[in-house]
Amino acid sequence: MVTTTKTLTKLLVVTVIFLLVIAMVFGVARPAQTLPEDSDSSAKVRFTGSAFYPPFQWLDTDGSHGFLVDLERQFALDGHFKIEQNLHVWSEALRKVQAGEADAVALIATDKRSQLFDFSIPFYHVAHAIFMREGDASVRALAAIKTERIAVVEGAFAELELPLILRNQIVWATDELDCLVLVAQGQAELCIEVIQSSRHLIQQYNLDLVQTSPPFWAVPYAFGVRKGDTKTLAQLNDALSSIIVSGGYQQVYNRWLPYLEWKSLSWYEQLQHYTGLLLVFITLLLGIIISLVLFRVKSVRFAAQLEYTATHDSVTQLLNRDAFVSCLNQYVRSSPEPQELRWFVVARIVNLEAVTTAFSHQTSIELVQQFARRIDSPSFRYKAHLGAGLFAFTCQSDLTAEQIYEFISTPLEMSNIDIDPVIAMGVVEIDLNERLDNPTEELLRRALTALSYVQSHHMQWLKYHESFEPDPVDLMLLKDFTTARMQDFELLLQPQYSVLEDKINSAEALLRWHHPTRGMLLPATFIPLIEQAGMMPEVTRWVISKACEYAKRLAEDYEISRISVNVTADDLMEPGFVDFVLATVVGLKNVRLCFEITETGLITDSGVAQDVLQTLAKRGICCSVDDFGTGYSSLSYLSLFPIAEVKLDRLFVGALTTDERSRIIISSTIELAHNLGMQVTAEGVEDEATLHELKALGCDRIQGYFFAKPSSYTDVVQYFSCRN
Structure with a gap:
């Protein structure tokens, strides 16, 4: 998924540069010297837009921010014209351009909007998706919408594109955040909005929403001016051409690239999406009667991939929690070699959040992956990533707890930097003679109890002891x-x-x-x-x-x-x-x-x-x-x-x-x-x-x-x- 996204991003940049060069050759985008004489460096373009549209543009107490905001500022930095930036709710931003109170707004360029706006050369593409409450993620495509109430931002692209048959189900929202909040509060069942901004808003405001559909409506983004405002349109086209050639566009784009890329879906979300496609695929295979041998080969391969996905963590390729518990339970109950395993260990990368803040989310992912490679050793028979930098693994009997900690806490060599992982570790000594209904879950609980004690007392590691257990009297209190x-x-x-x-x-x-x-x-x-x-x-x-x-x-x-x-x-x-x-x-x-x-x-x-x-x-x-x-x-x-x-x-x-x-x-x-x-x-x-x-x-x-x-x-x- 990540590789596909990066490939699409590169193709997008190449396409934008190609279109701008063609436009310059055929006269669509003219060089700055061909502007009218009154369009000198003292000219000013008044930009407007949405105040709730991260990462493209948004407004907070520190002012306006975003990819579009920086792109507009690049015009001024390169000396094309002065700028004025004011963000509003989306419908008000559109009204200001139509009324002449603002000169330009970045928006999705469509034939329906061309009656009111003239558009610059496209400089980006966006896609939409359906967002619903996490416990009610039932609609996975536009065609699956039946009687659900649909939250739509007034004046947004979704309003123009929704089929007429669904118009009576619209619940109007004032802005992109309001669209998501209406769903979170139960006033609508789903919201249709741009993927990047919706994911940022969901994370920023901690909304209990998820993306339930694959991307759709992949459409170009451009600057829109009031119909007939050829002067401003020429200024914008010239400025866009110039910053593409000079590298200014690429600088702004690279700065915002980590926020503009779609976040990868978890393995569970991917499995949900692909399950529906699989059913359709199998139906088609049965319909056209593919040979039994080919069908069996494909089925076996898919089953193996599905089983791997269901039992392994997508980030580290280690076992996930359920598979880890199942495998270790089976071993403990059979225990053909009772002395082979001695330690049950839970380890957490304590400084993972600090690495994310100081460097990037991608750096923290690489840190987790490198740590997973370290414990993927013959000395550790069963190992799993439980999520968020928390690992569980078993160790053979010839290692001491001190040696285990020393091994896992040494610096990791990463692609660009060396980072010392700060590790907290809880250890339980495995007693195969102790009969438990679910031995792995109990070992995991004890190890997590030891880990909690270690972290609360600012220590490095400890062996589990009964004294670490919370007092039942305190819990009742x-x-x-x-x-x-x-x-x-x-x-x-x-x-x-x-x-x-x-x-x-x-x-x-x-x-x-x-x-x-x-x-x-x-x-x-x-x-x-x-x-x-x-x-x-x-x-x-x-x-x-x-x-x-x-x-x-x-x-x-x-x-x-x-x-x-x-x-x-x-x-x-x-x-x-x-x-x-x-x-x-x-x-x-x-x-x-x-x-x-x-x-x-x-x-x-x-x-x-x-x-x-x-x-x-x-x-x-x-x-x-x-x-x-x-x-x-x-x-x-x-x-x-x-x-x-x-x-x-x-x-x-x-x-x-x-x-x-x-x-x-x-x-x-x-x-x-x-x-x-x-x-x-x-x-x-x-x-x-x-x-x-x-x-x-x-x-x-x-x-x-x-x-x-x-x-x-x-x-x-x-x-x-x-x-x-």
């Missing part, structure tokens, strides 16, 4: 959360004492879960589970909203200057977090919101965290480093981030009066923080001696059971009332 969400959550408040003002005037918000069967749960029990499940942003927003609500109500009757909330580093990276916080603190008068973030949480994406915290600091929201001194980051983070406070961990505070080392650590930390213009809060203060010692060392704010335990909002209100 997470299930309870997904059912009840924050319904049983309670936000407690623990007052904080200000040494300078000699009074209680702030509090920290602390989360608790009143579980219906397990009772009161502390955050350490359930927060890590929620973080791993990716649901922490929802909890954090609930806590911030509730804390601000409490602070507003307390501030009406009591003197409270600050409310502290614990957040994670991942919360800072969440899109929309800053906007949510700024909207929530509206109306929070005379009370400052402070985010407490663990020291280790700031290490990842420090640049993004710095921008977020600086934005919040400008709006009066301060940042405190929680559990300071217990993490792995260096003191440089105190200068990198706009930190207003460090919070001494109870590990040091609890030993302040009994351990000289803890006293020295606390004393030096307070001195360092004050020299940097920061305040210091100590948590875990439980006795008067520790309180007096912290005051003597210059600690600014103190929190602990000596003053109050974390309490409900009602109890905190009573506490403030008694204190006052």
Whole structure:
């Protein structure tokens, strides 16, 4: 499929050059010097087009982009004329050219459109296809459309070409993205649009759609001008001729070639398409009574090819998952040589996504293929590619796990560059005496469990151990959360004492879960589970909203200057977090919101965290480093981030009066923080001696059971009332 696409691309370029040369010879495309005298270098052509048509042209916050946009800019770069580019919805773009508000638009040149437009020399070809929801891919050709609703962009080529009998089934779309969204939302069963743009939009907006038909309507692309606008048409033809000869067109085309080529269908999609063709082919063979011998030969060959396709990965030619499981199950159950296989290995190319981003998708494909060739060794009897750079294979008994990892992690020699694959590996020792219903699936599950542990702990490889298994109790706890969400959550408040003002005037918000069967749960029990499940942003927003609500109500009757909330580093990276916080603190008068973030949480994406915290600091929201001194980051983070406070961990505070080392650590930390213009809060203060010692060392704010335990909002209100 890839070879055919590249061949068609080369033929297309040759055809374009040939047509332009012929046009120049016969006077269709005239050289620049034959333009009218008023068409000098100061002339300007106003281009328009669709704002939702990647990779050809699209509009975002950074401006307009795409193959057509760059092609138009090449005209200006080569000095043919000045340009103006404005993108709109497709119907509006067509209207502007017809009304004279724009000069030219790139579109499919057809006889029906020639009544309104004059066309330049064609410079590209596109094809259309049918796109449907992935679970409803039933229409595979135009002729197969019956009563399905058809999403079509208003003014698009599909509108002109659809048979009259299907017109009543059209659902009009404003643009190419809207056409696909109508199908994804169930307002239409299928969309007919250009293949390249549709595939890009499906991937960009994560739409659950697939291409269900082979390409059809292969048509030329050209610049269209208003009917009778010969001046602009001549300018465009001359400019096209010039950039083809000078190589400018080829430069633009090569730059966009990776995005203009049709993506290869997966082996499953190809099999779906070819199955229908096969049925037709077999019917024709039976109809014309081909000789039995020839028919059998062809059938045997096709069956072998079909079996190979069904059992092998199309990228690496290794076994796919189903075939791998089937083959290894058969071996394990028969086990004629029980000592031959010792290891079951799952390995992942961890830096595959980084290679794709830094180089190209094709480079990542080559990396996967080279790694597959490496493990295609006699030492590895069964091997499979499970997809996305994840491999499974078995190893013979004379290799150790260390030797296996060393072998698979050495640099790979590729066509243009040498890349060191970053490999994570999970290993299971095969025990043929262990009787399992589906031994391969269980070995695979254990190996993946080990691999998950390796990646989460930033290691290279590990042998599977039962301790890696997820706790069933934790899984049930997470299930309870997904059912009840924050319904049983309670936000407690623990007052904080200000040494300078000699009074209680702030509090920290602390989360608790009143579980219906397990009772009161502390955050350490359930927060890590929620973080791993990716649901922490929802909890954090609930806590911030509730804390601000409490602070507003307390501030009406009591003197409270600050409310502290614990957040994670991942919360800072969440899109929309800053906007949510700024909207929530509206109306929070005379009370400052402070985010407490663990020291280790700031290490990842420090640049993004710095921008977020600086934005919040400008709006009066301060940042405190929680559990300071217990993490792995260096003191440089105190200068990198706009930190207003460090919070001494109870590990040091609890030993302040009994351990000289803890006293020295606390004393030096307070001195360092004050020299940097920061305040210091100590948590875990439980006795008067520790309180007096912290005051003597210059600690600014103190929190602990000596003053109050974390309490409900009602109890905190009573506490403030008694204190006052």
